[in-house]
Amino acid sequence: MNNKELAEVIVQNLGGEKNIANLTNCITRLRIDLKSRNNIDLEAIKGYDEVLSVIDQGTIQIVLGPGKVTKVANEIHESTNITVDVEGEEDSSEFDLAEDTKASYKAKQTSSFQQLFRHIGNIFVPIVPGLVASGLMLGIANLILNMADAGLINQSVLESDWYNLLQSIGGLLFGSLGVFVGINTAREFGGTMVLGGIAGLLIYAPVLGDIGTLSLFGLGLSINTGLGGLLGVIIAAYLFTKIEKFVRNRVHDSLDLVLTPLITVMVGALATIIVIQPVAGILMKGITWFLVDIMLETGGVFGGFILSATFLPLVTVGMHQGLIPVHLELIEQFGSTTLLPILAMAGGGQVGAMFAIYLKTNSKRLKNTVASVTPVGILGIGEPLIYGVTLPLGRPFITASLGAGFGGAFLSFFSVGAITVGPSGIVMIPLIADNKYLLYTVGLLISYIGGFALTYLFGFKEEMVNKLYGEAPEQPKQKDTAEAVQNDNKEEETQIKSPMTGMLRPLNELSDEVFANELVGKGIAIQPEEGKLYAPADGTISTIYPTGHAIGITTTDGAEILLHIGLDTVKIEEKVFTLHVSQDDTVEAGQLLCTFDTEAITSQGYDLTSPIVITNSNDYAAITPVEVEHVEAGKELLELK
Template sequence: MGKGDKYASLAEELLGKLGGASNVADAVHCMTRLRVLPIDRSKVKMEDIKNTEGVFGVIEEETIQIVLGPGVVNKVHTEFEKLLEEASGDLNLKEVASKNKSEIDRKNAKPFKLFLRRIASIFIPLIPALVASGLITGITKAIVQAGWLAAESQLAIILTVIGSGLFAYLGILVGTNAAKEYGGSPALGALAGILVINPAVGDISLFGENLLPGRGGLIGVLFAAIFIALVEKQVRKFIPQSLDIILTPTIALLITGIVTYIVFMPVGGFLSDAITNGLLNVLDFGGVVAGFVLGAAFLPLVITGLHQGLTPVHLELINSIGDDPLLPILAMGGAGQVGAAFAIYMKTKKASLKRAIGGGLPSGMLGIGEPLIFGVTLPLGRPFLTACLGAGVGGAFQAQFGIATSSIGVSGLPLTFLVHPNQIALFLAGLFISYIAGFIFTYLFGFKDEMAVEFK
């Protein structure tokens, strides 16, 4: 069976266990999970899905999130969409699905979870660009610092421009996605981002002080973009259709611009300072204790999906102080998981468990921990806790030495390229300490073969 056939077969198998095409209201994917919104959950064969070969785990929230792993999930999703499209002709499925999806969303619209889901929808599409830009920037800095490339050389300048461009104009992309997420025109969202980052903002003087371009950061951009989307929708209700294309965007932009400069940028700046200073104070005063707690707490955030809300926090730290001391600490969550998985692999005699670990370890070391979490440590129970302890030890080390990244990206070994060049050795030391701590805690206290009743 070819690779394409394998993904098509898995998609077809999952669709059947989800109750068929007529039971799927929506299907999207992130880096590791196929997220399916079923119409009738009673038709979903949850245990069968969990036992499907190639599925590392299943999370039940508003959507059914099937963990397939990086590189696989996007291919399975493509085949899944083909199956839904084929079925839609016979069932008028899209119309039915749209109606049911709205009803399901209404029932599941818990404010905090809805907010996190929207934040994720705004920032997750930007992750590939953030990773690429961050890696190019980080590798360039490392090469220059090592003396292999002169900082004033044209190649170094070109690489720096390529890597740094995204961060100069990130507000435009965030504004675009935010407006789209809240039902507005993406182009107006982009304009909302420009309102905040435009260098000409410095010429505006309010209350006796000149505004600072970029003041409020991404928080200010989010406020402005969401606001312009809401204003656009309200204005459109009163504008004749023949004048809509002219008046609606003009009025929305004018109102948003004024409110942004008077309210959103100052308030966004205050909140940005509060978040940044608060985290820095926690790390300064809490030291290794804060690092341990933050490192140990990250894996529970992952399984609840709350980690998605941290992306704007990381970006705001970079925007405010130039680097991110939080990400290296949280990245130890995956490292503790890897150490725990190695310990289980060494102790178990069950071939299926060894295969599950062998399949998840490479992606785990490269910063994608969900296959190991949902396929190995979480189902076993205690190893998940010992992995958290290992992560805490690594987090304490990172906090002690103030390790920081210049960008955001996946954790694990690839994060090495985003750490400040003079801190790479210390970051790697902390990473391996977390591996070792997770291994020791799990080997000594976290796992016995009789715990693996689900494996053969």
């Protein structure tokens, strides 16, 4: 029975998809919550050879084993309307290579600088659909205006109510953008959203321009509407949130509703006008000066090349979102942003690389992946291309980025701009300013060609497929000689080192039935004495769970080892595991894979006993643990024959 058929019979014997309230998968099993226990047949599910066990403890657990469980979960998701969540990872319905790669890069975004840009992304990304819709409406209005100026339609159209309404609706969001940014900032940092909205209104309040100079403590303070831009809004709304929390913790509950918002707005507004607006104004001028005056005007085509070629590396570390307020500031000042189309060429380079890889590879699996992600890349959604293909392969990511630089240089030479923030690719064409649609299209084609040429010539080799999928190259057939037969009959031994220091326990003593009954393989368990997990042998990281509680390694000798830290620890919501490796990494015996907080785990009542299991146990005649009660990390743990 294949995975699709197995998925169908599991859903059918659980009463159909409408009876499944929640379905999650961890590294070894599916966990299902049912709406009703009528018309279910667990015994039928147990009867399939592919099912290792079915455990009914309120939540039904169907044990399928590492690798198998993910494939079946994906089949359930694709063939039904059931959302399949990966335990320990929010908003995830699939657990594939692209998601693994993306998750591993996000996990590395831990510096304060990178966290800052992630916050900015969380503030602006929810606004982007509105920006696209508003920008397209203004683009349609511009098209009508250009057609009227060219005599293609009657000038009276420009005086119609419908045209004025179209322009007005298109400009609504841009006229109140500060309010939405302020609200999202307050929400991001845990403040009251309406107070964040007031911070946004304050920055763009017309009265500031009317006053011009404000007398404060005998000093003439120069103020102006919009000074500091959206960066000022973010800082002001963040300050409002901090003031609000500070005051709320110090006033009586009965006075909270009155005093907390009043003090927040009064103190926050004063600090915004006196400090935040002038400082944010200087920062925004510095950023736009560097990007526009230095990189684009002074740097010219070279500057455009550099900006396009380096944009995708910024994406992988989460810094690209920090440019959204810069684009919007440029639109506010100049009516369009020339920076955005140049950066959009980075996606074009990735598309070109896809065509090169498709033509060069012999792997049907890679061809299918490329064919599935390329159309969305052309439409301007680049993440599947980046995280699913070029970044895991390595070199194609670099050649695609460099190829995109040529398109960026072309657009820089002709100063092609966009009237709003939105997706890249061909979808950006209607957003291009000053009727330079053809120039943008030519730049996009240049990026395609650049990414294709560099990747085809220098970026891809067939050996990279092994790195992407962990597929070993075909081994030559052994010659049928007496020596070969003798070698085949020899008993081979593989030594597995201990990944932890601690006391040993046999699997049959564990409370988890899956491990205790050796349903996913034979092995041993360790009660760790310190929060460190090391590689037990040389090999490749074949499976890595987002939470960090479970890691799978395929050794160079072919042993498939599951390292599971504690029992049921996937349910822990706090970050207690820190991964030091990623999917498909090559590791050496003794290399640190993960650190974990033993005190935090045990204080929540979780059993820290950690199973070390050989999941392909059937490939071995014997799996023998060492005969000791205590083992040091790096010492012999299991002997495989």
